[in-house]
Amino acid sequence: MQQNFQKAKELIDRSYNILLTMHERMDGDDGGALLAITHHLKSTGKQAVCAIKKGVPPSLSFLPGSKHVREDIGEEEFDLLVAFGCSDKNRIGNEKITGLDIAAINIDHHPDNTNFGDVNLVDAGKSSVAELVYDFFKFCKWQINKDVATCLLTGIITDTGSFMHSNTKTSTLQAAADLMRQGALANKIIKHTYHSKSPNILKAWGKAMENSYYDAKHKVIFSIMTEDDLKETGKLPQAAFDGFAVTLNSVPEAKFAMFLRQEGNIVKGSLRSESYKNVDVSKIAKLFGGGGHKQAAGFSIPGRLTRDKNGKWKIE
Numbered sequence: 001m002q003q004n005f006q007k008a009k010e011l012i013d014r015s016y017n018i019l020l021t022m023h024e025r026m027d028g029d030d031g032g033a034l035l036a037i038t039h040h041l042k043s044t045g046k047q048a049v050c051a052i053k054k055g056v057p058p059s060l061s062f063l064p065g066s067k068h069v070r071e072d073i074g075e076e077e078f079d080l081l082v083a084f085g086c087s088d089k090n091r092i093g094n095e096k097i098t099g100l101d102i103a104a105i106n107i108d109h110h111p112d113n114t115n116f117g118d119v120n121l122v123d124a125g126k127s128s129v130a131e132l133v134y135d136f137f138k139f140c141k142w143q144i145n146k147d148v149a150t151c152l153l154t155g156i157i158t159d160t161g162s163f164m165h166s167n168t169k170t171s172t173l174q175a176a177a178d179l180m181r182q183g184a185l186a187n188k189i190i191k192h193t194y195h196s197k198s199p200n201i202l203k204a205w206g207k208a209m210e211n212s213y214y215d216a217k218h219k220v221i222f223s224i225m226t227e228d229d230l231k232e233t234g235k236l237p238q239a240a241f242d243g244f245a246v247t248l249n250s251v252p253e254a255k256f257a258m259f260l261r262q263e264g265n266i267v268k269g270s271l272r273s274e275s276y277k278n279v280d281v282s283k284i285a286k287l288f289g290g291g292g293h294k295q296a297a298g299f300s301i302p303g304r305l306t307r308d309k310n311g312k313w314k315i316e
Contacts, residue, residue, distance in 0.1 A: 001121070060193070219254055
């Protein structure tokens with residue numbers, strides 16, 4: 001990794017117009033890492049453009065620099081692409097970006113990453129992309145100011161479930177402590193990311209809880225949100241159900257949790273487990289063309305959630 005850090009630093013040093021992107025819809029980890037590096041690039045006088053399909057959810061609008069994130073690129077010319085949290089290049093979801101013929105740095109911590117970059121900073125042993133980027137900052141001896149620290153700590157907190165998940169290691173806590181010393185406020189981050197749900201979102205969670213089922217035979221808990229269910233709750237932000245699968249997974253008898261919801265003609269699935277439950281949910285996600293980690297994975301497939309005459313759910 002030290003060699004790859006050096007290669008990535010050299011690529012950044014000799015580039016000027018840099019495009020930073022990630023998968024569709026910003027999350028706290030990849031988005032926080034992206035904004036942290038953006039702050040550094042701009043502090044050194046480089047041109048840095050952040051483009052993310054579907055943009056920034058309201059819960060992350062507090063992040064320094066988030067207001068400059070756009071959803072697409074224009075006719076600008078770039079000499080370097082930096083992608084965060086994408087297991088393969090197509091996860092970016094923007095053909096303009098994936099079609100660029102420029103050098104690319106791939107930063108990720110998913111075990112199924114395809115190493116599509118010219119330089120790949122990929123470490124499945126890290127709690128988060130943000131922790132990996134923190135290591136990169138330390139390697140490069142780049143300054144970590146309050147804005148950078150806030151972005152990186154947000155990534156660590158959201159991907160470890162506020163340090164409750166099994167991916168929290170000694171190095172994770174040491175990084176978090178250092179970021180707090182640099183001015184990041186953990187309580188502020190937790191308030192914005194976990195404790196800022198509107199009445200509509202709480203209503204939606206209530207409906208999702210009402211629609212939850214426990215299969216005692218297979219020891220799985222799952223919840224379904226159909227299009228009709230979502231219409232009942234009114235307009236919701238993209239990130240309305242972030243964390244819901246984690247809440248389902250808190251049922252001690254369940255080996256894993258699955259949350260399925262309809263988004264247009266796409267069914268999105270989120271799966272969660274814990275290391276002591278001995279279930280690799282990434283293998284389940286791969287059956288549906290998705291992927292992720294052993295304890296946190298997801299997928300998206302075309303189809304509609306329907307229920308047959310026997311009351312069993314299926315995707316058509």
